[in-house]
Structures are given as C-alpha cells and as structure tokens.
Amino acid sequence: MADKASGRRGKRAQGQGAEAQGNEPGLTRERIAATAVGMLDANGLNGLTMRGLAEALGSGVMSLYWHVQNKEDVFDLALDSVLEYRGPTALQDWRGDVVHVLEDWRATMLRHPWSASLLPRRALGPNILVRLERLSKCLSAGGVSDADVNAAIWSLWNYVMGATVTRAGFGPSDEDRAASQQRLAELGALYPSIEHSRLLLDDDWDGTFRRGLDFLLDGIAPKR
CATH class of the missing domain: 1.10.10.60 (Homeodomain-like)
Structure with missing residues (x-):
C-alpha cells in the first residue's frame, strides 16, 4: 500500500x-x-x-x-x-451591523443569482459561517438572549433568502404589471386594498427590503 x-x-x-x-x-x-x-x-x-x-x-x-x-x-x-464577507470586523452599532451584513449578503446573491438556489442545498462553508457568526455576535450585543438568538438568526436567514429569490426570479415586465394593475382596477370591489396600494406596480425592491428588515429587527430587539 x-x-x-x-x-x-x-x-x-x-x-x-x-x-x-x-x-x-x-x-x-x-x-x-x-x-x-x-x-x-x-x-x-x-x-x-x-x-x-x-x-x-x-x-x-x-x-x-x-x-x-x-x-x-x-x-x-x-x-x-x-459569500465572503469583507465588511467591518469591529462591532459598532449592533442594528446597523446586522443591516450591513444582510444587505451585503442579499446584494452578493443578486450579483450571482444561482447562489440563492444553491445555498439551501449545500453544506455551509467557511464564509457563510463567518456571516452567521457575525450575526450571532451582533444580536447578542443588541441584547437578544441566548434562548432567542437561533430563532432570530433563522428568521433573518429566511427573510434574506426569500427576498433574494423573489427579486431574482420575478418575471413580469413593466407592461405586464401595468396590465395587471389595470385589471385590479376593473375588479376593485374584489381587491380594494391591493388595488389602492398599487402593490403590483411597486418596484422599490431595495427600499422594501430595508423597511421589511426594520420590521423584523423591531420585533427581534429586546423591549426595554
């Protein structure tokens, strides 16, 4: 041998x-x-x-x-x-750090759309583990208890992954979305809320991601 x-x-x-x-x-x-x-x-x-x-x-x-x-x-x-993270290493503001890690993660996957569909199927490599370690430290620094930190991390993971897959795979053209909105207007009595909000025409993907993340972090942050 x-x-x-x-x-x-x-x-x-x-x-x-x-x-x-x-x-x-x-x-x-x-x-x-x-x-x-x-x-x-x-x-x-x-x-x-x-x-x-x-x-x-x-x-x-x-x-x-x-x-x-x-x-x-x-x-x-x-x-x-x-998935390598090159952001700041020293903790500054826990919430700002979480936002930076997640916005960078989403932007990275949008530059490489295949990564969002591949990540859930693979063993976690060193670079994604660095991101998760960073998230864990940021959340702990913000006062999230050890008992809640895993649920917080997975909630944020699911949000980033869902937002990325939706953005990367969203197919209707501007014309198609305008036609769908017009159809909603014609059926306004059935769908008054989403017709009024013009949901199907909202293409502020980055702004919506950030506001949704704020909603999540408001819920995750310990009440003082």
Whole structure:
C-alpha cells in the first residue's frame, strides 16, 4: 500500500510540474472557483460541467481531479467564494451591523443569482459561517438572549433568502404589471386594498427590503 501511495504522489507531482511548465497558470482551487463562478454567472447551475470547466481553464478534465473531488465540490467552492464577507470586523452599532451584513449578503446573491438556489442545498462553508457568526455576535450585543438568538438568526436567514429569490426570479415586465394593475382596477370591489396600494406596480425592491428588515429587527430587539 505504501508503494502505491508513493506512486500516486509521484504521478501527481509530475502532473503539477507539467502544468507549471505550460503556458497556462497552474491549477489551484482558487482559480477553479473563480472560473466556475464566471460560468455559473453566465449559464446557471445547469451550464457547469467538468468538461466545460476544464476547457475554460485550459486543462484536461483529469487534471481537475487533483484539486476537486467532483462537480459538487466545485459548487461548494464557487458558492463559498462569492459569500465572503469583507465588511467591518469591529462591532459598532449592533442594528446597523446586522443591516450591513444582510444587505451585503442579499446584494452578493443578486450579483450571482444561482447562489440563492444553491445555498439551501449545500453544506455551509467557511464564509457563510463567518456571516452567521457575525450575526450571532451582533444580536447578542443588541441584547437578544441566548434562548432567542437561533430563532432570530433563522428568521433573518429566511427573510434574506426569500427576498433574494423573489427579486431574482420575478418575471413580469413593466407592461405586464401595468396590465395587471389595470385589471385590479376593473375588479376593485374584489381587491380594494391591493388595488389602492398599487402593490403590483411597486418596484422599490431595495427600499422594501430595508423597511421589511426594520420590521423584523423591531420585533427581534429586546423591549426595554
């Protein structure tokens, strides 16, 4: 067994050496992740294949398997790489910090829409765990009890995920929404409240997200 393991290590070293001597940069997990993110942004989850990824990297498919186990491993790498949080590390105002973490999280997923549908299906990687750790500390600093902090985190998680998926997948055009609003006006006796509020024409996605987040945080904040 030792001889076989030594042989595999020797072949791997030879392969890495050959890559280093070629015109293309040597493969790394970071480079694989960055290329996969570009492909996912362009083509979605179904557009990523190991063969296509290898071609984009200028390498052979088998070379990828020195660095990743399979396509699922690539998904994990790509997802965690886009979820990296580069915000302030020192706690300032707990509520402002929570808002920053969540607005940044939502904006990140909207830049990479595939991430919102992929995240619930994957094991949580280091970068999303950093965000959750940050949220936990912010909520604790705001006086949320240990008994309530998990419920608060999952409530915020569900809000961010739902808001992101809705925004990324909302399909009606402006013309379609205007036509739907007109239809509501014609049926105003049946739907007077949403016709009056012009719900179907409201496209202030960022403002609505922030106001909804304020509603949640008002409920989460301990009453003094």
